[in-house]
Amino acid sequence: MQDKIVLITGGTGGIGKQVALTLAKMGAQVIVTGRNKVSGEAAVAEIKQASGNPNVELLLADLTKQSALRALVAEFKARQTRLDVLINNAGLAAEGRQVTEDGIESNFAVNVIAPFLLTKLLLDVLQAGPSARVINVTGGDVPRTLDLDNLQGERSFVGLTAYSQSKLAMMAVMYEFAQRLRGSTVTCNICYPGQASTNMTRSVTRDMLPRGMRFMFPLFKLLVRPDGGKSAAKASQSSVYLASSPAVEGATGRYYDRNCKEAALPPPVLDAAIRARLWQLVEQLTTFSEN
Numbered sequence: 001m002q003d004k005i006v007l008i009t010g011g012t013g014g015i016g017k018q019v020a021l022t023l024a025k026m027g028a029q030v031i032v033t034g035r036n037k038v039s040g041e042a043a044v045a046e047i048k049q050a051s052g053n054p055n056v057e058l059l060l061a062d063l064t065k066q067s068a069l070r071a072l073v074a075e076f077k078a079r080q081t082r083l084d085v086l087i088n089n090a091g092l093a094a095e096g097r098q099v100t101e102d103g104i105e106s107n108f109a110v111n112v113i114a115p116f117l118l119t120k121l122l123l124d125v126l127q128a129g130p131s132a133r134v135i136n137v138t139g140g141d142v143p144r145t146l147d148l149d150n151l152q153g154e155r156s157f158v159g160l161t162a163y164s165q166s167k168l169a170m171m172a173v174m175y176e177f178a179q180r181l182r183g184s185t186v187t188c189n190i191c192y193p194g195q196a197s198t199n200m201t202r203s204v205t206r207d208m209l210p211r212g213m214r215f216m217f218p219l220f221k222l223l224v225r226p227d228g229g230k231s232a233a234k235a236s237q238s239s240v241y242l243a244s245s246p247a248v249e250g251a252t253g254r255y256y257d258r259n260c261k262e263a264a265l266p267p268p269v270l271d272a273a274i275r276a277r278l279w280q281l282v283e284q285l286t287t288f289s290e291n
Helices: 014-025 037-051 066-079 106-121 159-181 211-223 230-235 237-244 272-285
Strands: 005-008 029-034 056-060 085-088 132-137 186-191
Touching (some): 014 029, 014 037, 014 237, 029 066, 056 066, 066 106, 085 106, 085 237, 106 159, 132 159, 132 237, 186 237, 230 237
Parallel strands (some): 029 056, 132 186
């Protein structure tokens, strides 16, 4: 990873921070995004010290806002002329239904719109080098079905169900992206990190679980109790693998599990009609039309 330029969304904490630390140790130039300047700068200082790599930077952005995503891309391009690895790591599990300034439900905005829009806007710098990788991190209990009539919680909203549905929608959109990028120098893959104790998982409340699973909430809280970053470090392995391993050079449109093994994609992701519908939706929501 020496001299590779890597951009990691949500890289100032949790799994993303562990990915940033590992890739920095491998010699990459790492740029992380975060929402808070103070905590972001503290995370960057920690990564620099722990990795011995001074080439770690912070870009501030609220990923719920498309204006912030576009500003993030503009700032990145003002600093860099190419991007070797984009890791769409950031995720949101909102407790209740919230609508962003763009009129989009917040889970859908961060988990689906942000990866799509960032990849679209950064495509020219991804294509500027000999090869580039886009890595998309899913999460939760990946469902086998996608409710296309409730993508933004329009009919009903349960926190972790909405999160899992948005991550499945992201998988379908980014798998479609991979198909559209075939034959180019940019690959696009998806990975599952596994369970980890992070700020996001520790903030889950009982009411965010489906009713039939709320009796398991005490067990869930035990599983995500603070562990000094050990579970996040383990959960970072699949992202690091896709970012750095020669074994996946040229591989695209694939899904890897927490053990860095290729896994079967859920049926909705493989359904071309579902992907076409989602692609059209995200283009409309981002006012991004094909020329």
